[in-house]
Amino acid sequence: xxxxxxDLLATSALFVLSTASxxxxxxxxxxxxxxxxxxxxxxxxxxxxxxxxxxxxRAMEAIADRIIPPDPQTPGxxxxxxxxxxxxxxxxxxxxxxxxxxRPPFQPGAKNQGSQSEAGPAQQxxxxxxxxxxxxKAKYADKEFAALSDADKDTVLKGLESGDLKLDxxxxxxxxxxxxxxxxxxxxxxxxxxxxxxxxxxxMIGYPGARYNYLDWIDRHNERFPLPPVSMTGRxxxxxxx
Amino acid sequence: MARKLPKKDVVIxxxxxxxxxxxxxxTDEGLDVIAIERGPWRDSPTxxxxxYMQDELRxxxxxxxxxxxxxxxxxxRNKMDQTALPIRSWGAFMxxxxxxxxxxxxxxxxxxxxxSDFVLKTHLTERYGxxxxxxxxxxxxxxxxxxxxxPHYDQFEYLCGxxxxxxxxxxxxxxxGNPFEGPRSRPYPTPAQKQGYGHTLWAKAAAELGYKxxxxxxxxxxxxxxxxxxxxxxxxxxxxxCEWFGCGNYSKASPQTTILPVLIRKSNFVVRDNSEVTxxxxxxxxxxxxxxxxxxxxxxxxxxxxxxxxxxxxxxxxVQLLLLSKIGQPYDPAANTGVVGRNFxxxxxxxxxxxxDSSKFxxxxxxxxxxxxxxxxxxxxxxxxxxxxxxVGGGYLGQVQTNGRPIETTPVPxxxxxWGPQWKTAVxxxxxxxxxxxxxxxxxxxxxxxxxxLDPAYKDRLxxxxxxxxxxxxxxxIKAANYLTDKYAEIVKAMGAHQVDKKPRxxxxxxxxxxxxxxxxxAIMGADPKTSVTNRYLQSWDVSNxxxxxxxxFPQNAGYNPTGTVxxxxxxxxxxxxxxxxxxxxxxxxx
Numbered sequence: 030x031x032x033x034x035x036d037l038l039a040t041s042a043l044f045v046l047s048t049a050s051x052x053x054x055x056x057x058x059x060x061x062x063x064x065x066x067x068x069x070x071x072x073x074x075x076x077x078x079x080x081x082x083x084x085x086x087r088a089m090e091a092i093a094d095r096i097i098p099p100d101p102q103t104p105g106x107x108x109x110x111x112x113x114x115x116x117x118x119x120x121x122x123x124x125x126x127x128x129x130x131x132r133p134p135f136q137p138g139a140k141n142q143g144s145q146s147e148a149g150p151a152q153q154x155x156x157x158x159x160x161x162x163x164x165x166k167a168k169y170a171d172k173e174f175a176a177l178s179d180a181d182k183d184t185v186l187k188g189l190e191s192g193d194l195k196l197d198x199x200x201x202x203x204x205x206x207x208x209x210x211x212x213x214x215x216x217x218x219x220x221x222x223x224x225x226x227x228x229x230x231x232x233m234i235g236y237p238g239a240r241y242n243y244l245d246w247i248d249r250h251n252e253r254f255p256l257p258p259v260s261m262t263g264r265x266x267x268x269x270x271x
Numbered sequence: 272m273a274r275k276l277p278k279k280d281v282v283i284x285x286x287x288x289x290x291x292x293x294x295x296x297x298t299d300e301g302l303d304v305i306a307i308e309r310g311p312w313r314d315s316p317t318x319x320x321x322x323y324m325q326d327e328l329r330x331x332x333x334x335x336x337x338x339x340x341x342x343x344x345x346x347x348r349n350k351m352d353q354t355a356l357p358i359r360s361w362g363a364f365m366x367x368x369x370x371x372x373x374x375x376x377x378x379x380x381x382x383x384x385x386x387s388d389f390v391l392k393t394h395l396t397e398r399y400g401x402x403x404x405x406x407x408x409x410x411x412x413x414x415x416x417x418x419x420x421x422p423h424y425d426q427f428e429y430l431c432g433x434x435x436x437x438x439x440x441x442x443x444x445x446x447x448g449n450p451f452e453g454p455r456s457r458p459y460p461t462p463a464q465k466q467g468y469g470h471t472l473w474a475k476a477a478a479e480l481g482y483k484x485x486x487x488x489x490x491x492x493x494x495x496x497x498x499x500x501x502x503x504x505x506x507x508x509x510x511x512x513c514e515w516f517g518c519g520n521y522s523k524a525s526p527q528t529t530i531l532p533v534l535i536r537k538s539n540f541v542v543r544d545n546s547e548v549t550x551x552x553x554x555x556x557x558x559x560x561x562x563x564x565x566x567x568x569x570x571x572x573x574x575x576x577x578x579x580x581x582x583x584x585x586x587x588x589x590v591q592l593l594l595l596s597k598i599g600q601p602y603d604p605a606a607n608t609g610v611v612g613r614n615f616x617x618x619x620x621x622x623x624x625x626x627x628d629s630s631k632f633x634x635x636x637x638x639x640x641x642x643x644x645x646x647x648x649x650x651x652x653x654x655x656x657x658x659x660x661x662x663v664g665g666g667y668l669g670q671v672q673t674n675g676r677p678i679e680t681t682p683v684p685x686x687x688x689x690w691g692p693q694w695k696t697a698v699x700x701x702x703x704x705x706x707x708x709x710x711x712x713x714x715x716x717x718x719x720x721x722x723x724x725l726d727p728a729y730k731d732r733l734x735x736x737x738x739x740x741x742x743x744x745x746x747x748x749i750k751a752a753n754y755l756t757d758k759y760a761e762i763v764k765a766m767g768a769h770q771v772d773k774k775p776r777x778x779x780x781x782x783x784x785x786x787x788x789x790x791x792x793x794a795i796m797g798a799d800p801k802t803s804v805t806n807r808y809l810q811s812w813d814v815s816n817x818x819x820x821x822x823x824x825f826p827q828n829a830g831y832n833p834t835g836t837v838x839x840x841x842x843x844x845x846x847x848x849x850x851x852x853x854x855x856x857x858x859x860x861x862x
Contacts (some may be wrong), residue, residue, distance in 0.1 A: 052545060052568050053543060053544065053545040053546045053567035053568045053569070054312065054543070054544055054545065055541055055542075055543050056312055056535065056541070056542050056543075056544065057535065057540065057541040057542070058535070058536065058538075059535060059536060060314060060531070060532055060535055061312060061314075062314070062316070062317070066317040067316075067317050067318065067320050067323075068318075069320075069322075069323050070323060070326060070329060095690070095691065096690040096691070097690070097695055098691060098692050098695065100692065100695065100696075103695070103699075122333070123333065126359075126360075128339035128340065128341050129339070129340050129341060129359050129360050130340035130341055130344045130357050130358065130359045130360075131341070131359065132357070132729065132730065134728070136354065136356065138354070138356040139349075139353075139779075140783075141349070141779055141780070141781040141782060141783060142347055142348070142356045142782055143347075143356070143358055143359060143360065143362055143782050143783045144359060144360070145356055145357075145359065183691070186690075190689075209689055209690050213678075213690075214328065214332065214678050217327075217677035217678045217681065218327065218328040218332075218678060219325075219326055219327070219328065222328055230677065231677065233698075233699050234677060234681065234698060234699055234702035234703070235702060235703050236637055236675060236677050236702065237637060238325075239323075239325035239326070240325070240510065240637075241321045241324075241325060241508055241510040241512070241520065242508040242509075242510065243508060243509040243510065243511075243637075243638040244506070244508050244509065246509075246635065246638050247465045247466075247467060247509045247638055248465060250467070250468035250471060251468050251632065251633050251634075252633065252635075253633055253635075253703075254635050254637075254638075261322070261323050261325065261326060
């Protein structure tokens with residue numbers, strides 16, 4: 030045996046590290062290796078919202094479509110799956126701040142000291158989306174954000190961006206900054222995470238995706254790379270239909 | 272009560288670059304060595320496979336390979352009169368974790384510091400006079416010279432197979448290399464990497480402006496290489512997933528690719544992973560280390576006795592372990608006494624984005640390596656006359672764009688809205704024809720009010736106080752940033768950019784935006800125990816069987832990436848242990 034899990038682990042756990050599989054091991058003699066020992070990512074499954082409520086999902090898709098509006102060549106944030114991306118992220122480690130430092134005390138600080146919020150992203154989105162719909166209903170004849178015209182939606186979002194439109198109970202400006210970041214992240218991340226559906230964002234900019242060998246191309250200066258993008262799980266054309 | 276393990280000759284705290292180098296050297300000497308590593312065991316085929324490592328979200332954005340702040344983090348403030356608050360999610364830097372340490376996910380930019388960097392205080396005082404330096408600047412000489420370190424830079428470069436073009440071979444200036452570098456005893460082990468279009472065009476423009484561009488020294492290899500330990504590496508494929516990522520292609524120099532497969536087979540070496548050293552134990556005199564105490568994943572405490580303790584964790588964690596173990600006098604900035612935590616520094620990077628006509632320029636930014644790029648060294652260190660400029664220090668300027676990963680690298684010209692149709696169009700139109708983040712990699716000199724100590728309020732999961740960083744840029748660094756950024760922008764303009772966005776580093780120091788992970792100092796080396804924690808061999812002045820490796824030894828930071836110097840110092844220290852200390856254990860320098 031080259032790995033011994035010794036009797037170190039016999040006693041009851043006082044704490045658990047964020048990686049559940051982490052156990053202290055003693056390694057010697059040869060490189061520990063076992064087949065398929067890696068930890069590949071799990072692709073997002075399509076289907077209903079996992080974290081969002083129906084109303085939250087509608088609002089988020091509407092926001093995604095204003096942050097990244099559809100145009101004749103490239104779908105917008107909604108059809109690209111950016112709200113699905115965010116929903117799955119909020120349901121997972123990101124939403125609950127797994128691995129982050131969440132010990133008290135929580136005290137307000139300067140912006141350059143980083144977020145000191147007691148609430149994590151999942152809770153912040155929940156509060157902000159509810160407050161957003163309340164603000165819209167108050168201002169636009171009882172209509173929620175998703176039901177507004179595109180022009181009114183942009184007016185609302187610009188209000189959040191400038192800080193002119195305040196949300197009750199939550200910093201609307203910080204919320205929208207985060208939403209821009211998260212929605213654009215979903216647009217550009219690998220499609221296995223639910224956004225960038227059919228690699229629309231990568232096609233739009235000319236990014237060839239999860240490739241790992243450009244040895245033949247490093248010398249080909251000022252030439253357009255000819256191959257279409259590829260995701261970590263390949264391309265739709267590679268998968269038989271039906 | 273900690274359970275006591277059988278005694279070893281040597282215990283090594285942290286198995287990154289310096290721990291691996293030291294373990295290899297001391298096991299060669301026949302010593303029985305154990306390394307204790309806080310993070311997990313990691314290896315190329317299992318942890319960095321080429322079929323899913325190209326995942327920007329997982330590794331870059333969510334920091335999969337890094338230390339998790341819930342394990343431990345730091346508190347941060349700019350000024351001594353502020354309340355420091357915890358870094359809840361990483362921003363300005365990313366502390367490594369796990370076997371291989373920062374050597375797993377670095378860009379592999381493998382620089383040497385300049386000869387004058389090691390005698391900085393003396394050099395600047397002689398050239399400009401003592402009054403030229405700001406009153407509160409606390410720079411000092413290292414207690415070692417470039418010439419003494421040269422054989423060990425060489426040793427590290429040949430371990431890694433570093434790809435580059437020599438600029439100074441035994442005093443002879445070479446075409447195509449960095450003419451400002453210190454003399455090297457032989458060429459790089461492998462030729463420089465190839466360069467992309469943007470890098471090449473930048474170098475051409477720099478040459479036309481009269482500079483001497485040269486390829487950045489790279490630990491992503493230009494060709495296959497077998498190192499002196501017999502380990503084989505393959506050529507880099509320019510995949511554009513280097514920094515933040517492990518290399519599954521055996522093309523990036525790391526402990527995994529250059530040392531560990533040999534080290535682990537030695538019968539006198541053991542590594543214990545997922546185990547965190549909580550203190551260095553000393554005997555009643557406080558002058559001798561007896562070993563370390565660590566905690567495993569079940570929370571149980573163990574004591575590992577050893578004759579020799581090597582502290583080779585990430586720089587700030589070295590300082591933290593010294594403070595928690597009460598070794599050395601803690602620095603007090605008000606009284607200006609003590610040494611542990613003193614002369615803490617980071618980097619002062621700036622950048623320039625260039626936007627070009629998309630009908631004429633196609634840079635394919637996704638074709639790159641971590642240490643690709645062309646650089647000039649005219650504005651580094653004291654390679655230029657600072658007399659009329661009113662600041663000291665500098666940095667290399669380089670077109671060293673490492674990737675076109677689209678979450679991070681979809682630049683838009685300044686003035687573009689952050690969202691909406693104009694943003695979308697700007698992203699589309701500029702992705703292939705822009706150069707992002709041209710690097711101005713400048714020094715950060717040390718100051719009396721930039722330091723590390725233990726936070727009075729916040730604790731880690733084990734109940735230990737977090738390290739508190741008190742850090743801000745001073746006028747000197749801001750002036751340098753503006754000057755260097757202007758110089759860089761001239762080159763991008765000469766390349767034919769239609770828009771040049773200058774982004775000089777501005778104060779105050781911001782913990783939320785990434786610069787580099789080059790945090791240095793706090794346990795600095797030197798010639799005088801009143802102003803340094805270790806002597807010139809990285810041996811603790813207070814506890815002679817304790818050596819403290821890593822960038823914590825830098826008295827101030829230079830305008831280069833630190834790993835080459837960190838590794839060279841580890842070899843230098845190992846040579847002193849093997850050649851001098853083991854024959855006659857005790858202080859190698861008598862103060």
